[in-house]
Amino acid sequence: MANLKDIQRQIKSVSNTQKTTRAMKLVSTAKLRRAEELAKRSRLYSDKLNQVIAEIAGRLKCHKVGGIDNRCFSEIKNPKIVDIIFVTADKGLCGGFNIQTIKAVKKLLAEYKDKNVKVRLSGIGKKGVEFFKYNETELFDSVIGLSSKPDKKRSDEFIKTSIEDFKNSKIDAVHIIYNGFKNMMTQELHINKILPVDTDSVNCEIIETKSMLEIEAEDDEKMLDSLVSRYVEYNMYYALIDSVAAEHSARMQAMDTATNNAKDMVKSLNIQFNKARQAAITTELIEIISGVESMK
Amino acid sequence: METFKLEIITPNGDIFNDDVISVTLPGEEGEFGVLAHHSSVSTLLEAGVVDIEKTDKTIESVLINWGVVHVDEEKAVLLVEGAVAIRGESESDIANALQEAKELIKSIEDSGNAIAAVSAKLDSAAQKLI
Numbered sequence: 001m002a003n004l005k006d007i008q009r010q011i012k013s014v015s016n017t018q019k020t021t022r023a024m025k026l027v028s029t030a031k032l033r034r035a036e037e038l039a040k041r042s043r044l045y046s047d048k049l050n051q052v053i054a055e056i057a058g059r060l061k062c063h064k065v066g067g068i069d070n071r072c073f074s075e076i077k078n079p080k081i082v083d084i085i086f087v088t089a090d091k092g093l094c095g096g097f098n099i100q101t102i103k104a105v106k107k108l109l110a111e112y113k114d115k116n117v118k119v120r121l122s123g124i125g126k127k128g129v130e131f132f133k134y135n136e137t138e139l140f141d142s143v144i145g146l147s148s149k150p151d152k153k154r155s156d157e158f159i160k161t162s163i164e165d166f167k168n169s170k171i172d173a174v175h176i177i178y179n180g181f182k183n184m185m186t187q188e189l190h191i192n193k194i195l196p197v198d199t200d201s202v203n204c205e206i207i208e209t210k211s212m213l214e215i216e217a218e219d220d221e222k223m224l225d226s227l228v229s230r231y232v233e234y235n236m237y238y239a240l241i242d243s244v245a246a247e248h249s250a251r252m253q254a255m256d257t258a259t260n261n262a263k264d265m266v267k268s269l270n271i272q273f274n275k276a277r278q279a280a281i282t283t284e285l286i287e288i289i290s291g292v293e294s295m296k
Numbered sequence: 297m298e299t300f301k302l303e304i305i306t307p308n309g310d311i312f313n314d315d316v317i318s319v320t321l322p323g324e325e326g327e328f329g330v331l332a333h334h335s336s337v338s339t340l341l342e343a344g345v346v347d348i349e350k351t352d353k354t355i356e357s358v359l360i361n362w363g364v365v366h367v368d369e370e371k372a373v374l375l376v377e378g379a380v381a382i383r384g385e386s387e388s389d390i391a392n393a394l395q396e397a398k399e400l401i402k403s404i405e406d407s408g409n410a411i412a413a414v415s416a417k418l419d420s421a422a423q424k425l426i
Contacts, residue, residue, distance in 0.1 A: 041307070041308050041309040042307050042308070042309075044305055044309060045305050045307045045308075045309075048303075048305050048373055048375055049375055052338065052364065052373070055338075055366070222340075223324075223338075223339065223340045226340060227340065227364055230362075230364075230377075234307070237307075
């Protein structure tokens with residue numbers, strides 16, 4: 001049986017860890033509330049923007065409005081180079097949050113490799129970037145410090161090259177992979193094909209029944225270009241906001257579990273300690289009694 | 297008077313969501329008005345003032361820096377990046393909103409005649425309220 005002092009030391013260490021994990025949980029809860037509020041407010045805008053884009057994409061697909069043939073809306077067969085952008089957290093201790101995203105990225109990378117498509121991988125967030133660096137996967141672009149503090153300007157700058165390259169036919173698709181916030185308990189992995197705008201789900205029949213859309217004829221290309229840029233930029237920014245909310249909820253959960261585990265451990269260590277104490281007392285008593293007996 | 301639904305949505309949530317009689321928007325090719333049953337149109341908006349005629353016939357002005365509008369028969373959805381509504385209960389509230397609006401104008405990159413016009417329009421809208 002372990003030494004009494006050893007057990008005592010262990011109990012102290014575990015309860016100190018418990019204090020830390022509990023504090024981290026509280027911090028995450030507070031941060032989550034703020035991040036969630038921000039994500040909630042932005043969701044409306046993001047949803048509407050996506051709706052407008054989807055409608056335009058649908059109409060372009062079904063009607064070929066005014067012969068517009070914008071690259072962002074047309075399906076690209078046999079892509080040669082694609083961009084994959086992933087968002088992970090800058091910090092760990094949040095359960096499977098980062099590894100889920102990394103796994104999804106690896107899966108997509110493998111899929112493209114099978115099809116002989118070249119992939120340009122860009123990453124936001126220290127954890128993901130470090131992972132791919134360690135595995136010697138080449139990163140086209142990476143930024144650290146943005147995923148914990150989402151900033152519209154920096155995110156716009158980050159995604160700018162991808163938008164430009166797509167418009168100039170240097171790349172054929174842009175994917176954004178991130179772990180988003182679903183509710184306090186669950187995170188949802190998003191693998192969004194952001195460019196070209198996904199028109200697979202468009203049902204022409206539904207669109208036919210609705211009224212005809214009119215895009216101002218003369219500068220339709222300009223409008224679509226500008227709209228698509230904003231759409232991609234905003235989706236990138238939204239991915240960051242959503243990811244930060246999810247990160248805090250994941251960390252909150254992980255820390256809650258850790259606190260509970262520490263509690264259980266302290267409990268079992270306490271039992272062990274009491275048993276050892278009892279044993280020590282019993283041994284001492286036996287020693288005294290046998291001593292007295294021998295004196296008789 | 298027939299009305300239609302107008303939604304103004306910014307990245308920070310919606311700032312207007314109500315039935316209105318008409319709305320005047322700063323389109324890229326000039327101002328245009330939208331009434332109920334307007335035909336479907338999607339177009340870009342530039343920095344300017346959106347005038348909303350509400351059901352009680354009062355006019356509310358909202359300054360925007362960039363936007364896209366999507367109009368169909370039933371409703372108009374305005375997606376804007378930055379917007380400040382010129383409204384308030386008291387004079388000081390309106391003055392604050394005006395200050396905020398002017399800061400938004402400053403942040404718009406391309407300066408020039410258009411900005412001056414927007415600024416003037418903003419002042420007159422605020423004057424009407426006070």
